[in-house]
Amino acid sequence: MSDPIDDLLDAAESGKSIIKNRNILHFTYMPETILHRKSEQEQVTQSLLPILKKSRPSNLLVYGKPGTGKTLVVKKIISKIQERVEKSNFPIKLIYSNSKEQTTLYGLLVNLGRQLGLNEKELPSNGLAISAVFERLLNKIDEGKLNAIFVIDEIDYLAQLVAKTGKDILYQLTRANERLTQGSLTLVGISNDLTFKERLDPRVISSLGEEEVVFTNYNVEQIKKILEERINESFVGDSVEEPALNLIAALAGGEHGDARRAIDLLRVAGELAERQQLDRVTTEQVREASQKMEENKEEKSLKSFPLHEKLVLIAIMKANGSTTGEIYSSYKNLCKVVGKDELTQRRITQMLSEIELSGIISGRLIHQGIHGRTKKYKLTISSEMIKKTFKDDLTLQDIV
DNA sequence: CCTCCACAGGAACTGATGGCGT
DNA sequence: ACGCCATCAGTTCCTGTGGAGG
Numbered sequence: 001m002s003d004p005i006d007d008l009l010d011a012a013e014s015g016k017s018i019i020k021n022r023n024i025l026h027f028t029y030m031p032e033t034i035l036h037r038k039s040e041q042e043q044v045t046q047s048l049l050p051i052l053k054k055s056r057p058s059n060l061l062v063y064g065k066p067g068t069g070k071t072l073v074v075k076k077i078i079s080k081i082q083e084r085v086e087k088s089n090f091p092i093k094l095i096y097s098n099s100k101e102q103t104t105l106y107g108l109l110v111n112l113g114r115q116l117g118l119n120e121k122e123l124p125s126n127g128l129a130i131s132a133v134f135e136r137l138l139n140k141i142d143e144g145k146l147n148a149i150f151v152i153d154e155i156d157y158l159a160q161l162v163a164k165t166g167k168d169i170l171y172q173l174t175r176a177n178e179r180l181t182q183g184s185l186t187l188v189g190i191s192n193d194l195t196f197k198e199r200l201d202p203r204v205i206s207s208l209g210e211e212e213v214v215f216t217n218y219n220v221e222q223i224k225k226i227l228e229e230r231i232n233e234s235f236v237g238d239s240v241e242e243p244a245l246n247l248i249a250a251l252a253g254g255e256h257g258d259a260r261r262a263i264d265l266l267r268v269a270g271e272l273a274e275r276q277q278l279d280r281v282t283t284e285q286v287r288e289a290s291q292k293m294e295e296n297k298e299e300k301s302l303k304s305f306p307l308h309e310k311l312v313l314i315a316i317m318k319a320n321g322s323t324t325g326e327i328y329s330s331y332k333n334l335c336k337v338v339g340k341d342e343l344t345q346r347r348i349t350q351m352l353s354e355i356e357l358s359g360i361i362s363g364r365l366i367h368q369g370i371h372g373r374t375k376k377y378k379l380t381i382s383s384e385m386i387k388k389t390f391k392d393d394l395t396l397q398d399i400v
Numbered sequence: 401c402c403t404c405c406a407c408a409g410g411a412a413c414t415g416a417t418g419g420c421g422t
Numbered sequence: 423a424c425g426c427c428a429t430c431a432g433t434t435c436c437t438g439t440g441g442a443g444g
Contacts, residue, residue: 104428131427343433365440366440367440367441368441369442371441372439372440373439373440
């Protein structure tokens with residue numbers, strides 16, 4: 001009797017492969033020839049040029065929609081410059097952080113600090129005052145005579161956090177050099193939102209926006225070109241059909257030219273074709289890939305919800321297209337069944353808006369005259385998906 | 401034309417957690 | 423030991439509102 005796992009492994013090993021080089025099918029892989037960002041690259045390089053002359057460059061702001069390669073270009077150029085100045089006495093340190101991945105201002109600062117080489121002991125991950133954390137960062141830079149370049153991705157999120165807490169960390173970051181005697185700090189902000197600058201403190205704008213580079217969107221033609229180059233490099237000749245290529249470009253490039261999504265789609269479609277032992281990728285696999293990626297995303301976010309949000313989701317599922325009030329009483333019942341204390345309606349309204357943000361449900365405000373104002377929610381995913389995902393959750397399996 | 405429903409959603413607060421400086 | 427700062431999940435209290443039905 002053969003082991004099914006072994007069978008799979010055998011098949012994968014002996015089966016024909018239409019993908020030559022998988023690395024090229026990742027967005028993060030950007031070979032010289034494949035990058036279509038000549039003028040943007042030049043602009044970024046020029047802004048950072050002073051480093052080669054051992055002086056601090058101006059702060060830089062980079063704009064562009066998702067999947068335009070902003071982050072990649074910035075990182076690539078900085079590390080190139082880093083190589084050049086390695087041996088000189090002006091070593092630079094690249095610090096990258098994505099504000100979106102950090103929920104709090106504190107978290108972001110700690111993240112930056114960790115990359116500067118501050119350990120848990122020198123910089124605990126909670127308990128400190130913001131100003132104390134900031135102080136430690138600057139000290140580290142000064143003591144180490146570091147020339148740090150902070151690359152802050154999705155800096156609009158940081159701006160939001162700053163606005164919420166009333167701290168002017170952005171201002172302090174842009175002016176940090178006035179407090180540094182031996183090191184220096186350069187700020188490179190990356191933002192998806194071209195209008196975000198208008199919401200900033202004018203003092204921050206003047207120092208942060210010293211230089212600006214805008215990454216334009218890719219159009220469908222350019223996306224196709226990028227895909228073609230990747231296909232040439234990574235697939236066995238002629239294994240992606242023309243219509244399939246067009247479909248990928250249309251699916252991913254349609255709205256605002258997201259090259260990342262296009263390349264992901266190409267990779268997943270290629271892998272699917274290979275798994276099905278096909279020698280060509282057709283539109284069929286592209287559609288499948290697109291659907292699979294969608295489902296993966298849904299399942300992942302469903303699993304990551306805390307218990308009460310899951311209960312709320314089940315409540316919505318039980319009565320699809322219902323008002324907040326109905327959802328709430330349905331939720332209260334579920335709480336009784338699983339033996340958990342119920343939360344207030346206010347909290348549930350808030351959860352509903354949070355879930356709505358994640359795209360799992362959609363809500364519509366309706367006014368029913370004398371019957372008041374409410375919001376009707378419905379699932380944007382299939383209820384099977386929810387049942388499937390929650391089935392292995394011990395507390396929930398009885399009620400789904 | 402006014403009333404009044406059934407919530408939306410803002411603001412301020414609480415209590416727990418964890419670590420600082422004094 | 424004690425007050426202070428930041429964060430998180432949740433609560434309390436609140437003001438606001440489009441339009442059916444009188």
